[in-house]
Every structure is written in structure tokens, then in C-alpha cells.
Amino acid sequence: MFDTHVVLVIAVASIVTIGLRSLPFIIWNGERKTPEYIIWLGNVLPYAIMGMLVVFCLKGTHITNMSEVVPAAIAVVFTAILQRVKHNSLLSILAGTVVYMVLIQII
Numbered sequence: 799m800f801d802t803h804v805v806l807v808i809a810v811a812s813i814v815t816i817g818l819r820s821l822p823f824i825i826w827n828g829e830r831k832t833p834e835y836i837i838w839l840g841n842v843l844p845y846a847i848m849g850m851l852v853v854f855c856l857k858g859t860h861i862t863n864m865s866e867v868v869p870a871a872i873a874v875v876f877t878a879i880l881q882r883v884k885h886n887s888l889l890s891i892l893a894g895t896v897v898y899m900v901l902i903q904i905i
Contacts, residue, residue: 844887851891869901 826833852874859866877894881887 848881848887848890865905869898869905872901873898 822836856870856874859870861867873894876897877890880893881890884890
């Protein structure tokens with residue numbers, strides 16, 4: 799019973815993902831030009847997601863506890879500088895996470 803449930807959940811998740819990925823192609827089938835708001839979203843969303851990740855990661859940090867604040871602040875600044883220099887969100891997030899993990903073990 800458990801295996802069937804897992805397979806069904808994976809199948810439904812796969813179908814929904816494929817459907818959502820193909821939806822823009824179905825909607826704008828006849829148009830060759832990408833709508834302006836889609837281009838705007840493509841330019842804005844990576845920065846919005848990074849902002850949400852910062853808020854999510856720092857929500858549990860107590861400002862009065864310096865052993866939490868210092869590693870978090872250094873990792874955030876490191877991630878921001880790396881993103882500014884390399885323009886690679888995945889690299890920035892992974893490197894910032896590694897820096898944070900190393901710092902919380904040291905400090």
C-alpha cells in the first residue's frame with residue numbers, strides 16, 4: 799500500500815509540474831514575441847527570491863546574541879558581494895551557506 803501511495807504522489811507531482819511548465823507555451827502558442835510583463839518578471843524575480851531567502855534565513859536570529867548575529871551578517875555580506883561580482887544566484891547561495899556553516903562552527 800505504501801509503495802503505491804508514493805508512486806501516485808510522484809506521478810501527480812510530475813503531471814502538475816509538466817502542466818505548469820508547458821502552460822505558457824499553450825497560452826501564447828500563436829505569439830512569437832514574449833509579453834513584456836513576462837520579461838519584467840524574469841528580470842525581477844531572482845532578486846525578489848534572494849530577498850525572501852534572506853528574510854527567511856534571518857527570521858530566527860536574535861539580535862542580542864552576537865554569536866548568531868556575526869556569522870549571519872558576514873555570510874549575508876559575503877553572499878551579496880559574490881552575487882554582485884559573479885551574477886550567479888546558485889553560486890552565491892551555496893557559497894554563502896558554506897561560509898555561514900563554517901562561521902557558526904568557528905564562532
